[in-house]
Amino acid sequence: MSIALSITKTIHDWLFGIMPETTASIVEMILIALVYLTVFAVAGLFLVLMERRVAAWFQLRIGPNRVGFQGLLQTMADALKLVSKELTGTDRADKFLYNLAPYFVIISALMALGLIPFTKDFQAFDINIGIFFLIAISSIGVIGILLGGWASNNKFALIGAMRSGVQTISYELSVGLSLLTMILLTGSLQLSEIVEVQKSGWLIVQGHVPAIIAFMIFMIAGTAETNRAPFDMVEAESELGAGFHTEYSGMKFAYFFLAEFINMFLIAAIATTVFFGAWLSPFGITESIPWLGLFWFLSKTLVLVFLMMWFRWTFPRLRVDQLLTLEWKYLLPMNLVNILIMALIVWQKLTIQI
Incomplete structure (x- = not known):
C-alpha cells in the first residue's frame, strides 16, 4: 500500500x-x-x-x-x-453580479483540478465521464468573465467580455474534438482508465500521426481558451486597459489573475494525462518508488506550461479576425479530418483483432 x-x-x-x-x-x-x-x-x-x-x-x-x-x-x-488593498468598484456597477463574477472563474478552475490524477492514489474525483465533465466545468469560467465585464458598467470591460465569449466558444470546439480523437483510441472517458491504457506506451506514441496532430491542436486551442498571448484579445492592454477585469482590485482582481495561471496548469495537466501517461514514467518504475509518480506528472506538466509561456513571449498578439480565422478555417477542419483518420486506425485495429 x-x-x-x-x-x-x-x-x-x-x-x-x-x-x-x-x-x-x-x-x-x-x-x-x-x-x-x-x-x-x-x-x-x-x-x-x-x-x-x-x-x-x-x-x-x-x-x-x-x-x-x-x-x-x-x-x-x-x-x-x-x-x-482596498476593494474598489464603480457606483453604477451591478453590485451583486460584479461581486459574484470572480467566484465563477475560481470555482470552475478548482472543480476541474479535482479530476486531475496527480498519482494513482492522488485524485479527488474519478468518474466514468471525466473528460466530458472537465470540458463542461471549464466552460463555466467564461460566465464569470461575461458577468464581470457586463456588471462593471465599463465599455472596455464589456468589449473584453464579449471577445471572451466569442473566443472561448470558438476554441472549445477544437479542445473538445482533439480530446475526442484520443477518446476514440482509448474507448473511455474516465481519466484513470486512459492512464491505464498507457502502461504499454503513451498515447501520443500509440496514436501515431493523428495523436501528434491532436496534441498540437489541443495546445494551441488550450492556450487560446485560457486567454493567454498571443490570443489575449480579451485583456489586450494596449486597447482595453485590463479588459474584463479593468474595474476589479485587491483580492477580486487576484481571483481572475490566479485563475488564468491555474487554467494554464489545467490545460498542461490534461495534455499530460491524455497524451503523455500522467504519472507513468517512461521507464516503467513509477509504482516501485513512492511519490515518483508525482515527480513524473509535475515534470511533464511543467514542461508543457513552459511551452505555453514560450508561446506568450515569442509571438505577437493576433487581431480578432486572425483569431477566428485560425479556429474556423484551419484548426476545426483539421480536427474533423484527424478524427476520421483516427477512427479508421481504430477500426483497422479492431478488424485485425477479430
Whole structure:
C-alpha cells in the first residue's frame, strides 16, 4: 500500500471512529477541499513566479531577485499586497453580479483540478465521464468573465467580455474534438482508465500521426481558451486597459489573475494525462518508488506550461479576425479530418483483432 493511501485510510478510520457517519463524511470532504485549496494557492504562486522568470529569460533581464532568496518570496509579497488593498468598484456597477463574477472563474478552475490524477492514489474525483465533465466545468469560467465585464458598467470591460465569449466558444470546439480523437483510441472517458491504457506506451506514441496532430491542436486551442498571448484579445492592454477585469482590485482582481495561471496548469495537466501517461514514467518504475509518480506528472506538466509561456513571449498578439480565422478555417477542419483518420486506425485495429 502506498504512503498516501495508508495516510488517507488512517484518517478515514479515525474520523469514522469518533464521529457519526454523516458528520465524518462531511469532515472528510472539507479536509479534501482544504488540501486542494492549498495546492491551488501554492501552484498559482509558483506559476506566477515561473512566468516572471521565463519572461526575464526570454527578454534577457534578471527578473525578481530581491524578496527572499533569489526572489522566491516575490509572489508571496504580491499576494499579501493584493489581500491588503482596498476593494474598489464603480457606483453604477451591478453590485451583486460584479461581486459574484470572480467566484465563477475560481470555482470552475478548482472543480476541474479535482479530476486531475496527480498519482494513482492522488485524485479527488474519478468518474466514468471525466473528460466530458472537465470540458463542461471549464466552460463555466467564461460566465464569470461575461458577468464581470457586463456588471462593471465599463465599455472596455464589456468589449473584453464579449471577445471572451466569442473566443472561448470558438476554441472549445477544437479542445473538445482533439480530446475526442484520443477518446476514440482509448474507448473511455474516465481519466484513470486512459492512464491505464498507457502502461504499454503513451498515447501520443500509440496514436501515431493523428495523436501528434491532436496534441498540437489541443495546445494551441488550450492556450487560446485560457486567454493567454498571443490570443489575449480579451485583456489586450494596449486597447482595453485590463479588459474584463479593468474595474476589479485587491483580492477580486487576484481571483481572475490566479485563475488564468491555474487554467494554464489545467490545460498542461490534461495534455499530460491524455497524451503523455500522467504519472507513468517512461521507464516503467513509477509504482516501485513512492511519490515518483508525482515527480513524473509535475515534470511533464511543467514542461508543457513552459511551452505555453514560450508561446506568450515569442509571438505577437493576433487581431480578432486572425483569431477566428485560425479556429474556423484551419484548426476545426483539421480536427474533423484527424478524427476520421483516427477512427479508421481504430477500426483497422479492431478488424485485425477479430
